[in-house]
Amino acid sequence: MKKRLCALLFCLILPASLQAQLTIERGPLRMFPGPATDQTRDIATSPADPSLPFVDSARTMIVEQKYDQAKEALRTALRISPMDMQIWALYDETVTADYVEKKRQERFNPVIYGDISPVFSINRIDSYIELDTLFVVGTIQNTSKATRQKIVLSGSILDENKRELRRETGTLLIPERGLMPNESSIFEIPFKNFPPGGKSYRVEVKSYE
Numbered sequence: 001m002k003k004r005l006c007a008l009l010f011c012l013i014l015p016a017s018l019q020a021q022l023t024i025e026r027g028p029l030r031m032f033p034g035p036a037t038d039q040t041r042d043i044a045t046s047p048a049d050p051s052l053p054f055v056d057s058a059r060t061m062i063v064e065q066k067y068d069q070a071k072e073a074l075r076t077a078l079r080i081s082p083m084d085m086q087i088w089a090l091y092d093e094t095v096t097a098d099y100v101e102k103k104r105q106e107r108f109n110p111v112i113y114g115d116i117s118p119v120f121s122i123n124r125i126d127s128y129i130e131l132d133t134l135f136v137v138g139t140i141q142n143t144s145k146a147t148r149q150k151i152v153l154s155g156s157i158l159d160e161n162k163r164e165l166r167r168e169t170g171t172l173l174i175p176e177r178g179l180m181p182n183e184s185s186i187f188e189i190p191f192k193n194f195p196p197g198g199k200s201y202r203v204e205v206k207s208y209e
Helices: 002-026 037-045 052-063 066-078 085-108
Strands: 120-130 132-140 150-156 162-174 182-190 200-207
Touching: 052 066, 052 085, 066 085, 120 200, 132 150, 132 200, 150 182
Parallel strands: none
Antiparallel strands: 120 132, 132 182, 150 162, 150 200, 162 182
16 A cells, blocks of 8 residues: 555656756757848848949940940949949959050051141142133142152143033143252143133142152
């Protein structure tokens, strides 16, 4: 009888003690904010970068090869965000691309610069008619620093609309002599049976050596 009573009391006490032990060992749950929660909060609360619209505009202009406009947009972005290394890198790439494109254009469309140094000067032009022939006469001067030989002049008769009616050639008074530097000579261009409707004339040097 005593043994049964002790066994019954042991069974009643054991579950309560185990539950208390497990409750103590488990302890309270700890709550920590996760990284996803922090990231979402930062994105939602961070202000928009005011330089981004200028950078996006510059990228579009680079694709369209409008490098000058792209550089100007990137300069504005750098004034807003002067420490942004990505904008600086994009600006450097744009400057390089602009330089390469200009060199390529110079190769296919070269631009040549030179000082104005005329070889001849035509002065004192006049005209007269004799025996149904129009004579255009004048003076030509060698303004270069070298002697010029075999000088041939060309004259044109023009109508009132500046359209050419006839073209003739003429030479100097002494064609075989040529002209030394700063020397002048008389020339003559004859138009036999000159066309009607002529209102003006034009004289130019056709060739020389």
